[in-house]
Amino acid sequence: MKVDWNEFWVKVVDATGETVYMVLVTLALSGVLGTVVGLALFATRKGGILRNRVVFAVLNALINVIRPIPFIIAIVALSPVTRSVVGTMIGTEAAIFPMVVVATFGVARIVEGNLLSVEPGVIEAARSMGASPVRIIVTVLVPEALGPLVLGFTFMLVALIDFSAVAGTVGGGGVGNLAMTYGYLRFDTSVMVVAVAVLVVLVQLAQLLGNFLARKVLRR
Amino acid sequence: MIELRDVTKTFPSGPSGPSSASKGSGRDGKKRAEGGFTAVDGVSLTIDRGSVFGIVGHSGAGKSTLLRLVNYLEEPTSGSVLVDGQDLGALSERRRRAVRRSIGMVFQQFNLFRSRTVLGNVAYPLKLAGLGRAEARERAEEVLRFVGLEEYARRYPEQLSGGQRQRVGIARALATSPGVLLCDEATSALDPQTTQEVLALLKRVGGELGVTIVLITHEMEVVRGICDKVAVMEAGKVVETGGVYDVFARPRHPTTEAFVRSALQDLPEAATWDRLRARHGGRLVTVPVTENGAAGTRELSRLLREHAVDFTVAHAGVAEVQDRPLGSVTLELRGADEDIDAVLLHLASRTTVGAR
Structure with missing residues (x-):
């Protein structure tokens, strides 16, 4: 059964909003958490401004364990934790939790x-001026x-759009979910095409925004 | 006054440079010398307030590490560093940061903040010192005027030339009115003309502001240009130290001698001697030029006249060291052999004369 586009476009808009x-x-969330972990990783490394072998080794090992796990496996593997933290294993909120966990270490x-x-x-130079490590x-470090x-x-933003589509396939909501339930399970190519187009547009917008901001910061 | 007392710095593994230094606690670190790389080896130095002190040496001699020991960017493995009588090793890291604010530092690669404007760079240490925005800005503008870059306040470092960047670096280091300025090869990345500009500025910093300047360099020219005192380093040790004119006039260590000759360019090299000999038939004699002239020029002139010996200048190199002339001149002497011998004998009794 093909979808009726006169009504179905509302679902597309909703799904895009969810994504x-x-x-x-x-x-x-992962931006803040990942930045903190990344800064800690940088500062505690050998020769760093707050070198600490133990903290560095723990963080480094944690990241190396989490990062190689394919996201679709991570969602499933984390689902018990997701349920205890978010209260449910399906829907948009439930998708955000594993996304944050995985993205945090990527951002780091x-x-x-x-x-x-x-x-x-x-x-x-900053040290010679008497600046403290946190300062x-x-x-210095973040602005530079x-x-x-x-x-x-x-x-990361582009990767997250990808993540969100993957999360959609396991009941996470959003454009990915739409493509899965209507496009794949009901063999409606038109939904698939629209879903892909929406994702492509979102990625393009994200990249344009990022490039614009980076150009402003880098003054070139 | 800055005092280094028997200071040694050993890096744990390999001569990988100061940046990868691991934490070494001041007193108990001596054991670690085994197997490590000793960059600074038992150095004792006294640097007087208001002087311009040069530390010269080839790359890898340990001068960069030595400079970083002065403001404790590197902790010595053993020995102590005293700034105005205060032992930096006895202070907490927090108190040391306060001391660092009274010691400016200038770098070979300028190390300016690319994310900040020229004004922002100069204002940064002032903000660290707790000044308000308006005060910091006012003071930063004042220092920029001193280095002649007030018009560039709104620019970013990458929009400036190398010489201008280093002047910003100097302005930033001087912003908090420190009593000491450490210069880490401050002119080594600059062309000769810009080097002279930056040296002239450093001279003003010492002269007008009375700032004690400690600079490290591999160019004896820099020492000749602005220093009062010099220490020559080799393999982590200070091999010679003294007033700049004295060291230039009478270098004792072979390394010092080589540095002095490279700066004065006064003595003909071996190949030059061959060419001189081919060109000049007479006897060649090298006499030193000091503040009294060439071997006491009056004397030389009289001797030559009395013994009826003629001369031609074959080679010469004279430079000003601490506003006094220094170098040597190689003359071709023509006349009867015994007359020339008599002249040389007289000269030799008064000064070192090299005859070939």
């Missing part, structure tokens, strides 16, 4: 990598790495 909601909430690596690209000399992180950080976050 945008999932992605933005996840980006906000992105943040760590971009901070590593900051000239060590600049950090030394250096906030007023902001351009690449914005691009890194854009990369």
Whole structure:
């Protein structure tokens, strides 16, 4: 049974809204958490400004365990935790939890990598002026790495749109869910085409926004 | 006054440089010297208030590490660092940060904040010192005027030339009116003309502001240009130290000698000697030029006249060291052999003369 587009477009708009909601909430939460983990990772590494072998080793190992797990497996594996935290295993809210967990560690690596690209000399200059480690992180490292950080976050944003579609296939809601239930299970190619088009447009918009912001920060 | 007392810095593994240094606690670290890389080896130095002190050495001699020991960016493995009588090793890290605010530092690669404007760079240490926005801005503008870059306040570092960037670096280091300025190869990334501009600025910093300047360099030219005192480093040790004119006039260590010659360019090299000999038939003699002239020029002139010896200048190099001339001149002497011998004998009794 094919969908009736005169009425079905409302579902597309709703699903797009759900996707945008999932992605933005996840980006906000994982952005904050991942930045904290990334900063901790950078600062505690060997030769870092707050070097601490134990903290670094624990964080590093944790990330290396979480990151290789395919997202679709992570959703399923995390589902008991999701239920105890969110209260349910299906729907938009339930999809956000595993997305945040996985994205946090992705963001952490992105943040760590971009901070590593900051000239060590600049950090030394700040130290020579008597800046404390926390002050250096906030007023030197983050501003100096902001351009690449914005691009890194854009990369994460695009990845999250992908994640959200995957989450949709296991009952997470959003455009992915729409494509799965109507496009795949009911063999309606038109829904599939529209769902893919929506995802492509969302990714394009995310990339445009990221590029625009990065250009502003980098002044080029 | 800055005092280094028998300071040693050993890095745990390999000469990987100061940035990868691990935490070494001041007193108990001596054991770690085994197997590690000793960048600074038992150095004792006293740097007087208001002086311009140069530390010269080849790359890898340990001067960069030594400079970082002065503001405790590197903790010494053993020995102590005293700034105005205060032992930095006895202070908490928090108190040390306060001391660092009274010691400015300038870097070879400038190390400016790319995310901040010129004004923002200079205002940064002022904000660290707790100044309000308006005060910091006012002071930053004042320092920028001092270095002649007030018109560039709104620009970003990448919009400036190398020399301008270093002037911003100097302005930033001077913003909090520190008593000491540490210069880490401040002119090594600059072309000769810009180097002179930056050195002139540093001279003003020492002269007009009375700031004690400690600079490290591999160019003896820089020492000749602005320093009062110099220490020569090799393999982590200070091999010679003294007033700049004295060290230039009478270098004792071979490394010092080589540095002095490279700065003065006064003595002909081996290949030059061959060419000089081919060109000049007479006897070649090198006499030093000091503040009294060439081996006491009056004396030389009289000797030559009395013994009826003629001369031609074959080679010469004279430079100003601490506003006094220093170098040597190589003359071709023509006349009877015994007359020339008599001249040389007289000269040799008064000064070092090299005859070939």
